Amino acid sequence: MNTIKSSKLFTASCLALLVTSLSFGIRAGMMNQLGIDFQLNATQLGTITATAFWGFPLAIVVGGFVVDMIGMKRLLIMAFLFHLTGIVLTVFAQGYWSLFFSTLLIGIANGTVEAACNPLVAALYPEEKTTRLNYFHLWFPGGIVIGTLLVTLFVNLGIGWQSQVAVMLIPTLMYGYLFLKLEFPVTERVSSGYSRADMYKAVFSPLFLFMFICMFMTAITELFTGQWISLLLKNVTDNAILLLTITTGIMVVGRAFAKPIVRKLAPQGVLLFSAVFAALGLYLLSTLSGGSVFFAALIFGIGVCYFWPTMIGFVAENIPKSGALGLNLLGGAGMFAVSVYTIVMGNFYDGLVIRHLPKGANLQEYSTAVPGSVEASAFAKAMDLAGPEVLRVTTVLPVILIFAFSGLVLYTKHLKRLQQRSEV
Template identity: 25%
Template structure:
């Protein structure tokens, strides 16, 4: 029993490290959006739509990886997918560093996004299998380490900017993290993702469940709430508020710290507050903060509101994953892959739409439009609470 506990603990910590790796790969890019414009855009620079296309391509590749590999993970080895994801992520970072043109950069971020997508697909079901009695708290802790990795990446990128190091050097340095984590997993064994004595819930059966459909829409809006702000935050601080590139990077780091703390607090609160009411309150606070971010009385208040929005909106994605896993514990990696793909569709589409809106108006209006995401999620959460009471979809803890 002691050996099993030790093995499970080491596997859990390795999953945290892998989550930090994929976050590092994904989150240093926004710090360098204006640098990419200077490098690849010529005298006029890249347009807002072209800049928005960089995270859009990355997250679309993320989604493709999740949808392709999710069903395979239920039939294969979870360990194999972890190792493949780490290797592809590391290779993607290397290709980003060597990008000679804007088109090649899009290809590079697609490779990196694919590797990160494989990791994101498999990590949540592994953690749910490691901690079946406290899925919501465990998945919030896992996703808190996404924020830890994001903070690390943004701080490294921001310090590199200040010291004059190229984004190419930063990308090469970050290859060390997935390499270390790859070596860590080689020493571990992982549990089965579902109860092997019980039939797995098929995706066609899940799609016929109204509650599951609402979970899909809600996680789309949850992902959009996060990245609709985070992907544009450094640019907003620099161009909308008049601060330096370094200030934009440090603000994004503050946003990620807020998200990490928010998910840790949510993991503790979910011992006392049901997940749906918790998300409902967080959505309401986040919607108000978007107004302060978009039309602030002062730039300092805008930055403070953005960091606070990272805290308040942080639990939406992981808690919705946990709600779905509690409702359908035999969903397996396929269910997680569909949920994650839909969530990342929100992460991809909404930042791009913000860029389109900015082209026709300004960045303040673009960020204000993101407020529709937490407001829409509130409507869904009210429905979910009523449905749960009437249908008893989610079993009691």
Template identity: 35%
Template sequence: MPEIPMEYARGKLMVASFLTLVASGIGFATRTAAGGPWEREFNLGGGEFGAILGAGFLGFGLMIFFGGILVEKFGYKKLLTIAFLLHLVSAGMLFAANPLFAGWQETDPENATSNVFSVLFWSAFVFSICQGLYEAVINPLIAQLYPENKTHYLNILHAGWPAGMILGGIFAACFIGENAWITELPWQYGLASFSIVVIAYGVMALPEKFPETVGETAGSFATIFSCFASIPFLVLIVLHGLIGYMELGVDSWMTKLMENLLPNSIIILVYTSFLMFVLRFFAGPIVHRVNPIGLLLGSSVISCLGLLWLGSPIQSVAMIFVAATFYSFGKAFLWPTMLGVAGERYPQSGSVAMGALGAVGMICVGQIAGPRIGAQQGYELSQHLEESAPETYARYEGSEPTSSWGYEYTPLDAAKLNAANGIEVDSGTVETAAIEEAKLIPEEEKPALIANAATDVPAVQASYLFGGRRALTLTAYIPGMMAIGFLGLLIYFRSIGGYKVLRFDEELGKAVPIEGHGHGESESDVVDSEAATSF
């Protein structure tokens, strides 16, 4: 990898790259809090909400891989400029949703909900394309700007994601939804707030000069694809898909799964994001003392136990936060440390190796984790309510059965479920205003719901809580599988003399070990050249 001349303002480029993830985190956090307003205004159900969340990752996964190839071909700056413009387009689509829905209600009321779903879906998809382009640019850029300590600076870079989720989560808690701490604003303002940060990093980064990519200097463009000939790299790809499923899949549903447990469930996402933000700044010293594969193994075990704890029947709010703290220690280092491993072991592959990992992780979230966790929660909710309160289930049952990821069930009516979840029952009385004012509940069905609210609402909320807990418990096997995979990699690296950091030697045309970089290994830093470059 070429030396980085002093002419590059790497501190400014680092901050701008950090801000791209802040913008992405804000958009992610605010979107996860939009389920309630969308249910009330557009009659969108849990499956449609999950599909929109999934769209927020699908484009990310596709673009981060192909974007990595494009980065190596066209350079960092052109791709960053395209992402900047598309991000603003995504924000504009959010403001178009309500006027379009109002028009469709007059001209095509039967398809108004499905039409506005398409607008929100494609807005999230465009947003995710921007995220993919950012990741395709900033991961190899920072690895190239800081070749002496890639894993540490990649962890600091990816602290921007939880920083954005903190800002977006606080904004959502204050201004999005019926339980907003200050006042409920139109949801569009919350979801489009990321555009402020987009403009900030655009002003900061786009005038700057960027270094050349590995693909522009390696001599042979085919060199950057050599990572795919490595079996350990293919194992890393599978493991990163599981990381995406667990970390971002759970984060996508955290606020929905924790409803009825906390006064405003967005605070659990803010809290875990804060912990992740802080912990990622300390990844460098940890990785220098511990083999990064060992860190990934330990993080997987902690994540598994944390999800089991969060899925248990916890009653105390304090214990929920203790369990969330434990889980956060597990998930904090996984994503950026994996990117660091790709950068350290496959420097000749530039952005393609990192892009391949990110692509699989995001596609797994968008196409598997989001919809599957939603299906698990909906199935467990419906089954529990049908078994525990069949009469209540009959009143709240939706009209159409669904089949998703092996789960066949009839979900609850989204408007009725949202109204029931918005009612406070701790006082001993059940206020029915949420049901009376719900525009999307048929008027002829409201009298029965109001008359039975005293028994129905607690039953619905209890089943909703049960479904959320079961979804978290069922997700715990994912980090368990990750732990097995990282254990296998740990054994493999031990067998070849330990985990060593490599650099791309342009004269030799291959990756070679960097002397003195073994991440806590006690073995000699001199490794067999063939073993070092054959994976």
């Protein structure tokens, strides 16, 4: 008798990913307030943000190595405990270091969720992996939309960021309860009979290594921009946080209708399409101002919509022997790249701001100046100039991806022709 309840497991997985994405959306919305409350500069805020990305690759890579041995259920119970602890510690944070460690715990929880849920979804729906992974991953932008709207609502009501973070406890307790009750399947690699030697050979194949490197750039393009957009463009538009809401809203809709697009273009075609729109969207975000920035956010949202789930789906479909380890190494690569890039860009951003301030200006003094003062006005103008410059530098990455994915499309067409000839 089959005791695996696929729909309930999928629902619980979506709730777990919702918690992950709420942590991104709420943190992105409260970054500026954290800087004010704890007197943190952009470098410190960048390090705190990056901490979540450090915990993620650590957990997802370790999870990839052990998930076949200990099972997906144990991993997800661990994720629940890490989420619960990290959220509570964030609510009661007292400064830089408490924010650092609580964010690290949430990052570990987020990575553990992906380490178990990506192979779980692939195992539950072996005939439509890319489509189902897109459905699953729509809850990432969906949670960011919910998170940013909650931040906007709570700020307008005068409710502090601590209460915004505490909201995450609701879906956390829900997914923890569901996973404790349900039975889990084994991973697809185990059920297919592929050996660990097959798995290790697959993750060192040229095609996997190519996708591994591309994941650096797709993840940075999507996640770095999403986390920093409100900070980088807050002086370009009065509603910078709504840019993130628009971008992620497009991602929700796009992933919900992924099936016909994936069927029409194939995963590699979807990735090329995404790179073109992401490059155009980032360029427009860095050059436009006022109301036209929202059009740029729409284009960018279309671009990054399918990146993450389609990268994972491509590997699941085309390199199945890589198993859960392959999916998790890919996710870990993306988050690690974002963590490094976030720190580098935090320093780069501070340097740009200083460059646009009067000669000899002290960044800390100008950033904490009284609103309306000469120093405050100079600091706002410097930030206005620095933010778009960071986005222009980041635009280089999706441009590189256009060439990379064009090559991938040609390569897969060549393989298909060879396969058709061999069948004849």
